[in-house]
Amino acid sequence: MSEQLLLRVRDLAYDYGSFFGCQNVSFDLYPGEVLGVVGESGAGKTTLLRCLSTELEPTAGEIAYRAGNGPLRDVFSLSEPERRMLLRTEWGLVHQNPRDGLRLNVSAGGNVGERLMAVGDRHYGHIRDQAAHWLSQVEIDLSRMDDMPTTFSGGMQQRVQIARNLVTNPRLLLMDEPTGGLDVSVQARLLDLLRRLVSELNLAAVIVTHDLGVVRLLAHHLMVMQGGKVVEHGLTDQVLDDPQHPYTQRLVSSILRV
Numbered sequence: 001m002s003e004q005l006l007l008r009v010r011d012l013a014y015d016y017g018s019f020f021g022c023q024n025v026s027f028d029l030y031p032g033e034v035l036g037v038v039g040e041s042g043a044g045k046t047t048l049l050r051c052l053s054t055e056l057e058p059t060a061g062e063i064a065y066r067a068g069n070g071p072l073r074d075v076f077s078l079s080e081p082e083r084r085m086l087l088r089t090e091w092g093l094v095h096q097n098p099r100d101g102l103r104l105n106v107s108a109g110g111n112v113g114e115r116l117m118a119v120g121d122r123h124y125g126h127i128r129d130q131a132a133h134w135l136s137q138v139e140i141d142l143s144r145m146d147d148m149p150t151t152f153s154g155g156m157q158q159r160v161q162i163a164r165n166l167v168t169n170p171r172l173l174l175m176d177e178p179t180g181g182l183d184v185s186v187q188a189r190l191l192d193l194l195r196r197l198v199s200e201l202n203l204a205a206v207i208v209t210h211d212l213g214v215v216r217l218l219a220h221h222l223m224v225m226q227g228g229k230v231v232e233h234g235l236t237d238q239v240l241d242d243p244q245h246p247y248t249q250r251l252v253s254s255i256l257r258v
């Protein structure tokens with residue numbers, strides 16, 4: 001594989017005062033690769049994602065990202081405007097609750113087009129065409145383009161949130177339980193959609209979830225966290241088919257029993 005490393009995380013830790021959120025997290029991510037992060041409640045998954053999105057500054061360790069074709073750079077050495085620009089262009093952030101990632105008083109098309117306007121696109125026709133293109137990519141009927149997200153189902157809102165993230169052609173998606181809270185058939189459709197888009201767009205992604213079915217379907221690599229620490233990390237099929245750590249073994253067998 002000749003592609004260059006996109007994201008490098010080394011010995012990352014974050015402490016909430018005397019509590020630690022996550023510790024000693026290290027991984028590499030290449031374009032087109034999906035890393036799944038699983039673990040019980042309180043394992044440190046959200047803390048890790050909040051550090052990766054630069055919302056929290058790690059207490060220790062490094063997060064280095066390659067913007068454009070430039071060198072890998074520590075994201076916390078970037079200026080605030082540089083980081084903001086990454087968050088608007090090369091990085092996408094998909095929240096579990098789409099309401100956290102959408103503007104509810106703006107139409108579906110407006111939600112998608114707005115992200116282009118935020119990076120300087122001022123051509124109304126182009127913005128509307130792009131919004132329509134990405135809404136159709138996530139299977140939103142264009143007759144709903146001018147409707148408010150509040151009139152959409154949870155699954156539709158989640159798809160609009162994904163379209164809003166994709167419109168700037170991001171290279172890295174950070175997703176927090178993107179299918180959480182949706183019913184099983186809606187989840188399955190959304191997972192198929194995500195799998196197709198990740199592969200077609202050669203996206204790198206980190207996906208945090210409780211659901212081993214989600215990682216089995218989407219993630220090439222899997223990191224299992226417990227109590228803020230990574231207890232197992234490897235190829236998804238390998239970890240799920242031959243778990244080494246007792247916690248992963250319990251996690252996998254609890255799914256197989258149901």
Ligand SMILES: Nc1ncnc2c1ncn2[C@@H]1O[C@H](COP(=O)(O)OP(=O)(O)OP(=O)(O)O)[C@@H](O)[C@H]1O
Nearest residue numbers: 016019020021039040041042043044045046047048
């Ligand atoms: N704002 C906070 N202040 C203090 N401690 C926190 C805070 N947020 C999280 N923690 C602690 O950090 C640890 C990791 O929490 P985190 O939310 O990252 O876990 P999680 O794996 O995402 O859990 P869940 O699946 O329930 O969302 C837990 O011990 C939690 O109590």
